């Protein structure tokens with residue numbers, strides 16, 4: 001993609017920075033504070049991870065210099081986040097990935113969880129933080145079971161979580177794209193990211209699938225015996241009752257509702273801090289205007 005796309009994302013980036021951005025030491029969401037999450041023994045196991053949840057192999061394996069960011073939307077799933085981090089760091093290291101883990105938390109409890117907004121803000125923030133080649137949009141409750149499921153990007157979006165235990169390791173429907181998806185920055189920009197309008201459980205991924213169809217982007221998937229995941233049990237969060245009507249207008253909204261208006265419309269970053277096992281970005285989502 002040309003320069004115009006980059007220019008666009010730069011102006012979006014300015015929009016999402018809150019004028020009152022707090023210092024990096026301020027921790028807003030107490031519940032994901034590292035000390036509360038881990039005891040010393042666990043931390044020792046992962047002491048090779050660099051501050052902010054970064055790691056890279058010493059060697060330049062086969063000339064692979066791809067840098068990947070794992071973007072994890074988060075609110076109030078402390079036990080899941082703990083298990084996620086304890087599992088994902090060793091998994092990504094076994095795959096010799098050059099990576100960073102970013103937890104993007106939604107501040108406050110008054111609004112439903114707006115996963116698309118958190119993905120868009122996470123995308124902009126990680127690229128501001130470093131020159132990532134590949135962004136992996138990852139639910140906190142999914143753990144890959146097979147090391148052959150390589151966390152990398154390709155010439156087309158890669159849907160990695162194709163066989164989840166909850167669905168007896170089958171894909172419940174062909175257009176499902178939720179769970180774990182890997183995209184390059186230019187693929188994500190082409191799609192204008194996720195819609196900012198889906199808050200509450202369900203539908204934001206189906207809307208993303210429609211964006212991929214609109215742009216005729218094929219979806220790459222691993223074999224079912226490789227793309228296996230364990231999902232942590234949880235109650236389904238409050239659903240998005242508007243999702244079916246929103247999905248009727250997906251094509252009409254795609255170019256104007258997403259990455260290019262996330263800052264203007266709905267959300268600001270209130271803090272970004274380096275924890276031992278992840279970089280923590282906290283987002284304030286406004287009431288819908």
Ligand code: NGS
Nearest residue numbers: 178179201202203204205206243244
């Ligand atoms: C569909 C949802 C998707 C969701 C999928 C699997 O019904 O957003 O279930 O959900 N679509 C709609 O509601 C329109 S899961 O059980 O993995 O949480 O991703």
